[in-house]
Amino acid sequence: MSDPSSRGGQFSLLGQRRFAPFFFTQFLGAANDNLFKFAFTVLVTYQLQVSWLDAKMAGLVIGALFILPFVLLSATAGQWADKHDKAFIMRSVKLMEVGIMVLAGLGFWFTWVPLLLGCVFLMGLHSTLFGPVKYAYLPQHLREHELTGGNGLVEMGTFVAILLGNVGGGLLMGINETGRHWVAAACFAVALLGWLTARGIPASPSSDPGLKINWNPVSETWRNLKLAATYPSVFRSLLGISWMWFFGAVFLAQFPSFARDVLHGDEQVASLLLVVFSVGIAVGSLLCERFSHRHVEIGLVPMGAVGMTVFAFDLYLAASGLSYPADAPLFDAAAFVAQPGHGRVMVDLALLAFSAGLYSVPMYALIQLRSQPSHRARIIAANNILNALFMIVSSLAAGAMLSSGFTIPEVFGATAVLNVLVVGYVFWLMPEYIVRLVMLFVARIVYRLRVRGDHHLPTDGAAILVCNHVSFVDAVILGVLSPRPMVFIMDHRIFRTPGIGWFFRLVKAIPIAPQKEDPAAYEAAFERARAVLNEGELLCLFPEGAITRDGKLQPFKAGIMKILETNPVPVIPAALHNLWGSSFSRIDGVALARPLRRGVFNPVGLVVGEPIPPEQVTPAALQQRVQALLDEPTP
Structure with missing residues (x-):
C-alpha cells in the first residue's frame, strides 16, 4: 500500500x-x-x-x-x-x-x-x-x-x-x-x-537548542558561508538561486522605465507587466510538483535555465524592434494589448517568469532536503545574504550599463547571454543537474512510470537498495524514482557500454568484475561501496550479477553479505515491472536490436518493499522477497 x-x-x-x-x-x-x-x-x-x-x-x-x-x-x-x-x-x-x-x-x-x-x-x-x-x-x-x-x-x-x-x-x-x-x-x-x-x-x-549565539554579524556571516560550502551540492544551489534573484531583479527593477520608454505605455502597462511576470512565475512554481511527480526533481533546473535565456533574449529582440513617435500619447493597458508586437513581449515575459519558477523551486527543495537539520536555518540565512548581495550587484551593473548608453532591451539581452555563462558554469561544477535532466527525459518519454511503496525509500542515512536486473536502463529508472542520488554497483561490461558508458561514469557508478576474472577490480568495488555507505549515502546493487536473458529472476549472489559484514545497514528490496520486452532488455538477444520495439510511453512499474534489518538478510531470503514484489500487480 x-x-x-x-x-x-x-x-x-x-x-x-x-x-x-x-x-x-x-x-x-x-x-x-x-x-x-x-x-x-x-x-x-x-x-x-x-x-x-x-x-x-x-x-x-x-x-x-x-x-x-x-x-x-x-x-x-x-x-x-x-x-x-x-x-x-x-x-x-x-x-x-x-x-x-x-x-x-x-x-x-x-x-x-x-x-x-x-x-x-x-x-x-x-x-x-x-x-x-x-x-x-x-x-x-x-x-x-x-x-x-x-x-x-x-x-x-x-x-x-x-x-x-x-x-x-x-x-x-x-x-x-x-x-x-x-x-x-x-x-x-x-x-x-x-x-x-x-x-x-x-x-x-x-x-x-544548545547553540551559542555569535553576535558579530561579520564573523557569523563568514562562518555561515563556510558552513554552506561544506555541502557542495547545497552551496552551488545557493549560488544558483542567488543568480536567479540577480537575473529577476534586472527585469523587475526596469518595468516602469521599460513600460514608459520602450513600450510607450503608462502606469497601467507597468502594472500589466508585473501581473504577467507574477502569474508566469506562480504557474511555473505550481507546476513543478506535477512535472517532478512529487519528488525533489532537479532535472527541471536546466530546463528552467534554458527557458530563462531563450525568452529573455527573444524579449530583447521583440522590444528592439518597437518604435513610437515621441509626441504620441502613452498607451493604456487596453491600447497596449491591441498593438501588434506587444503580444510577443507579454508571451516572452510570461514564459521567462514561468522558466524562473521551474528553475528556483527544485533548488530551494534540494537545499532543504540535503542541509543538516541542525544547521538548516543558518544555511538559509547564508542564502539570504547571497541573494541580497547578488541583487545589489544586479542593480549596480544594470545602472552602469544604462549610464554607459545601453538601452533597456540591450540590458535584457546582455543578461540573457550572461545567464548562459553563469548557469553553464554552475552545471559544470555540479553535473548532477544535467544527469537528472537526461534521466528525466529518458524515463518520462520512453516510459510511463508508476511506483508503489516509494515511502520506503530513505531520504537520508546509509542504506542498500537491491533490485532485479532487467535492462540497460534499470539504473536510470531507479535514479529518477529515488528521492536522492544513488550510487550503483554494476557489471564492468555494462559500465563500459558504448553510447551510455559516459552516463554511468558521470553518476559515479562502481564497476565490478568477477573475482576470478579481475580480483583487484573486485576488491576495489567493495572498498568503494563501503566508502559510499560510510558517507551515509544510498547504494544500489543488482544481486543477480547480470541482466536477465529470459525475463526471470536469477539466483542472487552473496556479494551483499560481504558489504553487510563491515556496514550493517538496512536493505530495501525493490522490483521493476514490465521492462522485459522493452528495447533496452535482452529479449531479442541484445539490447536495441529493435529500437522502440514497443513504441513510447510504455508503462513501467516499481514496487518497493519494507526495509530489512541487516541481521535478517541472506541471499536466498532477499531473492524470495524480491520475487514476492515481482508477483504483486504492476503499479
Whole structure:
C-alpha cells in the first residue's frame, strides 16, 4: 500500500494545520512588505516634494534600506531560527510587524518621511528574521514527496502577494486626499491578520537548542558561508538561486522605465507587466510538483535555465524592434494589448517568469532536503545574504550599463547571454543537474512510470537498495524514482557500454568484475561501496550479477553479505515491472536490436518493499522477497 500522505495534490496542504497557517502568514507578510513600500514610493514620487530626497532616487533608497538588514543581520537570524522554536519566532516577528505598522501609520498620517524610512528598515529587519524560519520550517513539517509542492505554493504565494501588495498600494494612494490614511489602515490590518494566522502555526522544536549565539554579524556571516560550502551540492544551489534573484531583479527593477520608454505605455502597462511576470512565475512554481511527480526533481533546473535565456533574449529582440513617435500619447493597458508586437513581449515575459519558477523551486527543495537539520536555518540565512548581495550587484551593473548608453532591451539581452555563462558554469561544477535532466527525459518519454511503496525509500542515512536486473536502463529508472542520488554497483561490461558508458561514469557508478576474472577490480568495488555507505549515502546493487536473458529472476549472489559484514545497514528490496520486452532488455538477444520495439510511453512499474534489518538478510531470503514484489500487480 502507498503511504496515505501521498494522496492528494499540493493544494491539499492548504487544508492542513501543519501548512495552512504558515502559508497565509508568509503570504500576508510579503503582501504587507510590498503594500507599504510601493505606497511610500508613490507618496514621495508623486505627492510630496522632499528637498533632501530626489523623486528619481526614492525607489532606489527605499529598496536599499529594505535590503540592508538582509546583509547585516541574516546570519544572526539564522542562528535564532536554529536555536529556538520556529513557531514562536514567527509569532514574535509578526507581533513586531504590528508594532512597525503602528509607527508607519503615524508616518503616513502626518507625512513624516524620516519615520517612514525608518519603518522601511524595520520591515526589512522583519523579513530578515522571518526568512530563515520560513524555509527551515517546511522540511520539518513536510515529507520529501511534499517538499516540491510546498515550495511551489510558497513561491507562488510570494509573487502573488508581491503583485497584490503593489497593486493595492498604488490604488489606495490614488484615493484623493485620504489615500495615505487608507494605506495606514490597510497596513495595520494586514499585519494584525498575519499575527492572528501565525498563532495557528504548530510547534516546531529547535534543531539545535544548545547553540551559542555569535553576535558579530561579520564573523557569523563568514562562518555561515563556510558552513554552506561544506555541502557542495547545497552551496552551488545557493549560488544558483542567488543568480536567479540577480537575473529577476534586472527585469523587475526596469518595468516602469521599460513600460514608459520602450513600450510607450503608462502606469497601467507597468502594472500589466508585473501581473504577467507574477502569474508566469506562480504557474511555473505550481507546476513543478506535477512535472517532478512529487519528488525533489532537479532535472527541471536546466530546463528552467534554458527557458530563462531563450525568452529573455527573444524579449530583447521583440522590444528592439518597437518604435513610437515621441509626441504620441502613452498607451493604456487596453491600447497596449491591441498593438501588434506587444503580444510577443507579454508571451516572452510570461514564459521567462514561468522558466524562473521551474528553475528556483527544485533548488530551494534540494537545499532543504540535503542541509543538516541542525544547521538548516543558518544555511538559509547564508542564502539570504547571497541573494541580497547578488541583487545589489544586479542593480549596480544594470545602472552602469544604462549610464554607459545601453538601452533597456540591450540590458535584457546582455543578461540573457550572461545567464548562459553563469548557469553553464554552475552545471559544470555540479553535473548532477544535467544527469537528472537526461534521466528525466529518458524515463518520462520512453516510459510511463508508476511506483508503489516509494515511502520506503530513505531520504537520508546509509542504506542498500537491491533490485532485479532487467535492462540497460534499470539504473536510470531507479535514479529518477529515488528521492536522492544513488550510487550503483554494476557489471564492468555494462559500465563500459558504448553510447551510455559516459552516463554511468558521470553518476559515479562502481564497476565490478568477477573475482576470478579481475580480483583487484573486485576488491576495489567493495572498498568503494563501503566508502559510499560510510558517507551515509544510498547504494544500489543488482544481486543477480547480470541482466536477465529470459525475463526471470536469477539466483542472487552473496556479494551483499560481504558489504553487510563491515556496514550493517538496512536493505530495501525493490522490483521493476514490465521492462522485459522493452528495447533496452535482452529479449531479442541484445539490447536495441529493435529500437522502440514497443513504441513510447510504455508503462513501467516499481514496487518497493519494507526495509530489512541487516541481521535478517541472506541471499536466498532477499531473492524470495524480491520475487514476492515481482508477483504483486504492476503499479
